[in-house]
Amino acid sequence: MVNRASSPSSSPVKITISSGSKAGNGIISMGLTSPISRASISNNPNSPLSGRGNRASSGGNRRSSGGKFVSMSKDEAVEESNSEFVTYTVHIPPTPDHQSISDSQTSLPEDNANMGKSQRSFISGTIFTGGFNSVTRGHVIESLANPTEQMKLGLVCGMKGCDEALEGKTMVPCDCGFSICRDCYLECVGNGGGRCPGCKEGYTSVSDDEAEDQALPLPSMADAKLDKRLSLVKSFKAQNHPPDFDHARWLFETKGTYGYGNAVWPKDGYGFGSGANGFDHPPDFGEKSRRPLTRKVSVSAAILSPYRLLIIIRLVALGFFLTWRVRHPNHEALWLWGMSITCELWFGLSWLLDQLPKLCPVNRATDLSVLKDRFESPNLRNPKGRSDLPGIDVFVSTADPEKEPPLVTANTILSILAVDYPVEKLACYLSDDGGSLLTFEALAETASFARIWVPFCRKHGIEPRNPEAYFGQKRDFLKNKVRLDFVRERRKVKREYDEFKVRINSLPESIRRRSDAYNAHEEVRAKMKQREMGGNPSEEIKISKATWMSDGSYWPGTWVLGEADHSRGDHAGIIQAMLAPSNTEPVYGSIADGKNLIDTTDVDIRLPMLVYVSREKRPGYDHNKKAGAMNALVRTSAIMSNGPFILNLDCDHYIYNSLALREGMCFMLDRGGDRICYVQFPQRFEGIDPNDRYANHNTVFFDVSMRALDGLQGPMYVGTGCIFRRTALYGFSPPRATEHHGWFGTQKTKLLLRKSRVSKKEDDEMAVPINQRGQFIVQSLSVTFLIFLLAITITLCLLAILEIKWSGITIHDWWRNEQFWLIGGTSAHPAAVLQGLLKVIAGVDISFTLTSKSATPEDGDDEFADLYVVKWSFLMIPPITIMLVNMIAIAVGVARTLYSPFPEWSKLVGGVFFSFWVLCHLYPFAKGLMGRRGRVPTIVFVWSGLLSIIISLLWVYISPPPGVQDHMKFQFP
Ligand SMILES: O=c1ccn([C@@H]2O[C@H](COP(=O)(O)OP(=O)(O)O[C@H]3O[C@H](CO)[C@@H](O)[C@H](O)[C@H]3O)[C@@H](O)[C@H]2O)c(=O)[nH]1
Numbered sequence: 001m002v003n004r005a006s007s008p009s010s011s012p013v014k015i016t017i018s019s020g021s022k023a024g025n026g027i028i029s030m031g032l033t034s035p036i037s038r039a040s041i042s043n044n045p046n047s048p049l050s051g052r053g054n055r056a057s058s059g060g061n062r063r064s065s066g067g068k069f070v071s072m073s074k075d076e077a078v079e080e081s082n083s084e085f086v087t088y089t090v091h092i093p094p095t096p097d098h099q100s101i102s103d104s105q106t107s108l109p110e111d112n113a114n115m116g117k118s119q120r121s122f123i124s125g126t127i128f129t130g131g132f133n134s135v136t137r138g139h140v141i142e143s144l145a146n147p148t149e150q151m152k153l154g155l156v157c158g159m160k161g162c163d164e165a166l167e168g169k170t171m172v173p174c175d176c177g178f179s180i181c182r183d184c185y186l187e188c189v190g191n192g193g194g195r196c197p198g199c200k201e202g203y204t205s206v207s208d209d210e211a212e213d214q215a216l217p218l219p220s221m222a223d224a225k226l227d228k229r230l231s232l233v234k235s236f237k238a239q240n241h242p243p244d245f246d247h248a249r250w251l252f253e254t255k256g257t258y259g260y261g262n263a264v265w266p267k268d269g270y271g272f273g274s275g276a277n278g279f280d281h282p283p284d285f286g287e288k289s290r291r292p293l294t295r296k297v298s299v300s301a302a303i304l305s306p307y308r309l310l311i312i313i314r315l316v317a318l319g320f321f322l323t324w325r326v327r328h329p330n331h332e333a334l335w336l337w338g339m340s341i342t343c344e345l346w347f348g349l350s351w352l353l354d355q356l357p358k359l360c361p362v363n364r365a366t367d368l369s370v371l372k373d374r375f376e377s378p379n380l381r382n383p384k385g386r387s388d389l390p391g392i393d394v395f396v397s398t399a400d401p402e403k404e405p406p407l408v409t410a411n412t413i414l415s416i417l418a419v420d421y422p423v424e425k426l427a428c429y430l431s432d433d434g435g436s437l438l439t440f441e442a443l444a445e446t447a448s449f450a451r452i453w454v455p456f457c458r459k460h461g462i463e464p465r466n467p468e469a470y471f472g473q474k475r476d477f478l479k480n481k482v483r484l485d486f487v488r489e490r491r492k493v494k495r496e497y498d499e500f501k502v503r504i505n506s507l508p509e510s511i512r513r514r515s516d517a518y519n520a521h522e523e524v525r526a527k528m529k530q531r532e533m534g535g536n537p538s539e540e541i542k543i544s545k546a547t548w549m550s551d552g553s554y555w556p557g558t559w560v561l562g563e564a565d566h567s568r569g570d571h572a573g574i575i576q577a578m579l580a581p582s583n584t585e586p587v588y589g590s591i592a593d594g595k596n597l598i599d600t601t602d603v604d605i606r607l608p609m610l611v612y613v614s615r616e617k618r619p620g621y622d623h624n625k626k627a628g629a630m631n632a633l634v635r636t637s638a639i640m641s642n643g644p645f646i647l648n649l650d651c652d653h654y655i656y657n658s659l660a661l662r663e664g665m666c667f668m669l670d671r672g673g674d675r676i677c678y679v680q681f682p683q684r685f686e687g688i689d690p691n692d693r694y695a696n697h698n699t700v701f702f703d704v705s706m707r708a709l710d711g712l713q714g715p716m717y718v719g720t721g722c723i724f725r726r727t728a729l730y731g732f733s734p735p736r737a738t739e740h741h742g743w744f745g746t747q748k749t750k751l752l753l754r755k756s757r758v759s760k761k762e763d764d765e766m767a768v769p770i771n772q773r774g775q776f777i778v779q780s781l782s783v784t785f786l787i788f789l790l791a792i793t794i795t796l797c798l799l800a801i802l803e804i805k806w807s808g809i810t811i812h813d814w815w816r817n818e819q820f821w822l823i824g825g826t827s828a829h830p831a832a833v834l835q836g837l838l839k840v841i842a843g844v845d846i847s848f849t850l851t852s853k854s855a856t857p858e859d860g861d862d863e864f865a866d867l868y869v870v871k872w873s874f875l876m877i878p879p880i881t882i883m884l885v886n887m888i889a890i891a892v893g894v895a896r897t898l899y900s901p902f903p904e905w906s907k908l909v910g911g912v913f914f915s916f917w918v919l920c921h922l923y924p925f926a927k928g929l930m931g932r933r934g935r936v937p938t939i940v941f942v943w944s945g946l947l948s949i950i951i952s953l954l955w956v957y958i959s960p961p962p963g964v965q966d967h968m969k970f971q972f973p
């Protein structure tokens, strides 16, 4: 660390740029030594991003050479340095609050008005690839984003007072990237002591060869010596560490940083020496005003008190019931009794585990007006009233363009880009675990469609800001729309969206055709070469079938026919900024004309930063699926935007409410909010059949269980739709105790059967079937048994009613959830337990299969058609067995009673009902078709049936009709 502070240029990472991929003539190299940040890209002459204008400027020869490469190679410093961590540290300042590109630009004499734009377009137009065993290189792409902008750059020599245009004689001979014309350079070398005017370090000559792929051998896991070569990402991996190294302690003790994201916020930008050791505590957001940003809305006592009381009553009743059941074994069928007791105890415990956390449910409300007052209104410190909200990096993960259609991902991205949050504070990262060119090009298309979609959303207050969902809405689209031009513009945008869809959908075909053409061309070339070399023309030449980008270069990710270095589990890392970070000042559009689809004269047309990331994958490494992807994004975003907050979404989850991020910030920035590590958003689902046969809405989980958990310690992280505090992810303890809040706002499209959740309620002691011999779990139905049964059933009904009241879910949702608890409890849950045991005990890992998401139903007739597709699975055996046994039991029972000389109907009804109860729960499983819309939920009948039977049995037992005493022994034959 000392190393770094004294001489920043000794940083291990440098970027080398050469024009043309073959032989470099003009070489530019610069060290990635100094901090750069989203909003102050150009303020550091040492920054790799600051010189990018230069490179882009020589676009003239870029065209002819077919691409420029920016290569980052690891320095010799790697070997020199004494600490591997120092070697790989990249130092970057915190997200600045009010620093704008224009501000920082004015501080640099060599900047001109074009700079900001040109630099941004440079990143946008450059795809970065690389990995541990290969150099990182940037490839300038011709056709992305703003090709014209890149062309009109005027580039000048960086020497004060020189201003010599660099066209054609670009010269960046120093690692720091300070660009200089040939004359000035010679002068510096001649009489400037050979020092670079940018970084004041001596010039060292860098040859292009060095930048060429001098790929290091892929380190073997055991080879610890090679660790130094790996980036910190790798060296974090336990297997590469000396076992006694405590990394978290190292970070703390050294005040170290890794990546861009300092877990500790430096004071005043990145000046070393400010503060005791250059670091300060995070700003206290909670100080500005006394009005709270969030309120806890307690559930009314009128509901909560009886709810709690009922829980206690039921607990007691359950205790008595179980005691009674244990004490009264059915000696005629001990095995049945034993089984049923086991189940009852288990379900009783399961109910308890589920019910107790619900003792203290809470709701929460946010106050967005207070947020605005505090963070976005002019005050002494902030006279212009610029937004003081913290930066948020939104992560989207996708893994397979076949199962996760790019159109779905595109819609998610659009909903993020259009979210109501300060544009310069927002960055969106897409992680593509498929490493697929299709996703890449779809994202480029999305970025360009966003230029129309986002201003349209802002202008007319569109909700939701996912075009597919918005245009698919069935309600009156004119509602709350005030502007006269709305209808016309909506029509135009809709047409544009339809064309966008067509473009996205035609991408696979166009990539395939393009690749075929290039591959054929390559083949011809290879043949010709072979003939020139005098080879045997009949000899087969092997040309790998590559996937080609539109500018005629290889796609560095995965190829359709996977090749080494281009297959799913084996490809370089790729980073591409599709949309560059934006300025702090709003940029207004212009009137509708040939170029502008809609009139945006009073609409801010800036777009948030958008980045494509495909992490490196190599055989022999565990890439940890989604978690690994998230880690890669945490690190990538730390270097590019370093937002203090992170929201993660799956590719098929979109932001339903454009104010969602602001609401999340209310929790984070409220008083005491610094104790919150994450805010979990609930999910709402689309594309679920109107009857929700599979309980896919999952409202009980999100609206009951999670809110109840919120009242205790906080909801659990469900893997998606969660805003994290970045520092909380860095392995440091948060400043104070950990706390989480739950709350509402995202929406999710999902078409298939959800994995059932483990948490569930209700003791289903009746889930054990009567068996065919006519035996039953109890020997005789006594008053005690019936009374207990009555008690636990009634309390269950009442609890359900109260739960439905405080959470706002419907009885339908509740019942579906019950059904799926039984189905899951007999199939998926035991299987999950088994899988867990297998993994823990035997180390067997059962693979994760990606759920496929289909974008829009192609066949309009039955959009839920795929829900009817039943795929066989061994998980179906237990519920099917239970169902069959119960059905047979009913049939046998009825037949026996019918043919018996003394039919004991009461016994039959009692027994049959328990079977019926079980069957009701399994109904959605047994038959896909479940009820019709608007009908009274089945549960109502089931409960009324159960209750009436228990009551009538009780009645008959207590005051039996005269003369039937003998038959009323409730003895099951
Ligand atoms: O190697 C992988 C595998 C998956 N994913 C992504 O992970 C997400 C979830 O995968 P999916 O197949 O949709 O699983 P679900 O069953 O829908 O996952 C649910 O449950 C998971 C945890 O159980 C959470 O992580 C998810 O966010 C949540 O939606 C998707 O965006 C994938 O693109 C990757 O990025 N890389």
Ligand SMILES: [Mn+2]
Residues within 6 Å of the ligand: 650, 652, 851
């Ligand atoms: Mn999913």
